[in-house]
Amino acid sequence: MRAAEIRNLLVIGVDLIPLVKSAKKAGYNVYCVDFFGDYDLNLIADGVYVVAKPGKDHSLPRLSSEFDPEKFLEGAREVSTRKRIDAILLSSGFDDSPRILEDLSKISEILGNDPETFRKVRNKEFFFRNVENLGLKIPESCVVKEMDEALQAGEKIGYPVIIKPVDGFGGFGVKLVRDSGQMIHFMKDILPGSEMVIQRYVPGIPASVSVISNGREATALTVNEQLIGLKRFGQKKRFGFSGNIVPLEAAECVIEKCKEVAEKVVAFFGLKGSNGVDIVISEDCEPWIIEVNPRFQSTLECVETVLGINLVDTHINSCLTGNLPEEIDHPSCFCTRIILYAPFRSSIPDLRCYSHLRDIPYPGAIIEEGEPLCSIIWSGSNRDSSFLGAEKAADKIIRLLKPAI
Template sequence: MTNTDICNFLVIGVDTTFIAASAKSAGYNVYAVDYFDDVDLQWACNDYRSAIKHYNGESHKDRSTFFNPKVLLELAKNLAEKWRIDAVLLSSGLDDRFDVLCELNNIAPILGNSPSTIRNVREKQVFFGKLKELGIPHPRTVVVKSVLEAKEAAAGIGYPVVIKPAGGFGGIGTRAASNPTDIVKAFSSASKISDKVIVQKLIRGFHASISILAGKSAVKILSINEQLLGLPSVFQNEPFGYCGNIVPFQTTKSFFGKCQLIAEKIATHFGLIGSNGVDIVISKDGTPHVIEVNPRFQGTLGCVERVLGINLVDAHVRACLYDELPTIKAPSNFCTRLILYAPKRVVVPDLTTLKGVRNVPPPHSIIERGEPICSVLAEGESRKTSLWKATRLAKVIYNRLQPLNW
């Protein structure tokens, strides 16, 4: 396959808006399957399907909790019957569904990691075993299926631990546990999302991610990013829930070198290609501990493109097909993405006129407490300025929401 063979991309996942916009900007026809019915996704697509459709006066309760990848697959098949699809670009939400990935790959080839490669980095017990062989720092991790197994695993690992769904995303259902009583509550939350549950040593430190681009012969770090998790200021009810990023995370040359070595070892061993992300926790001694690999485009895409001045879909295509990696300039600015969640049951006004708002819901949508409303992006010459601008825009949006009491 060459890029001249690709005219029509199918972009699929929970949140495809940023990828679709990037693909359109790179000159491709874009057909998208998305979970949320974002207005700005429609602007970026030739055609699209959403698992959720917003109608006046209608609410979709617990939208995030009961996400079903099979629904996205059926919508993808529907689009493929209508349009010629040359290749597939993956967003979040499908990483742990090997069956869905294989069926998608039959519709059109996934440009990036194959389903088998994705499975290899997402099968947690095997993945962390390989990290140990490679000498890559990581928290001790055990996969369990019952509360009893979780208690035994936590006792063996040593408290405190993190309990998370093996097949989850965005930090939903993830809880910390300091004793057996906590395990029961945490397991209940995680098991609502996935049959298999992960018990992992809690590493206290700074949450970050490494955005990498892998060709067949080389791996390059695009950026190291600050992760924003569980922020009360954006009404994220999940303690480890994803709230956005600040790009870049400023580091020393020594720390960057550690991350580069980790990226090279993981990408080379598992055969990763294209855009990938590595979630890490930086402990107090400055060690990056690998938490997981996201073997597809990440939620940092919009910020990374703005800070580096690149088109990430174009870079992904060139890395996958031609083993070409871009020259990365030193960042001269910062970009913050905040994901805003509903503080209570609300009606959302028309947000399309506000500059910097992404993942825009249709006007008059009803959003339940704790569910995502939209994203805001803001750039600045410093981290502080970028975050301040994003926070200011978030306040404007929150002030425009109309509360509902029924």
């Protein structure tokens, strides 16, 4: 396939606004399969298929419990009966659903990593073993299916440990376990029946690296600060995702080390296009690999803002021609993205006039407590001004909210 042959893109997953904006700026027609179908997505996309239908009282479904990859596949098939789809771009939601990706690839080519690559890189035991063989730091981890396996893993690794679902995303289901009593408490309703990862807890700075690759080589674009568990923005889970700040403010030697390990991981697994590597920078300034997200990431708009590039163009170019961008050593600014969650069951006012908002619900929608409400994007000349601007905007939105009757 050549780039000139691509006119109509199908963009599918959760968190589509930045990806659709980038694709539209790159000159493509963009059709979407999205969970919520927010106001601003309908403004910019050429067509939107909404997976989650509002209730009679305008209440929106819970992403945390009602996300179903099968429904996205149904939507993709429906869109493809009405429009010719030349290629597919993936956002989050399908990292651990290779069968869904295989069926999607029958509709049109997925630009980026193929389903088999997803299967390999998201196979926890395969991933952990190979990263360790590369000589990189990765927390000791076990995949368990039974309570006795979980207890044995906790004792072997040493408490405290992190427990998380094998197929989770966005921090859903991630918990810190301090002893065997807590392990039994948290796992008694999960095991047996589900696969869980037990992982050594590494204190430090949660971060990610945005990487572009062509299947052989990789170029790290930015190292990003992850915002985790920010209660003041409605995130009630300790390890729940709250946004990011691009780039991470840290010593140059730390940034270079993070980029180096991320490039090594992405190149080893033969990944293509835009990929994210989640890391924790430990107290001794060492990057520990946590996982790879082999598709577009939530940092997309912030990375584009600070580097002045179009990530969809860069992604497609790397996939189809193998050309990688030159590394930009000094980003032009800082960009913060805060994800705001409903602090209570909220009736949404008219937010359509706020230029810094993304993922804007329609006026009158009802969002359940703890569910994502909208995102705030704010850039500044330094980290603090960027975060403070987003923080003030978030506080303003929170003050506008009213309890839903």
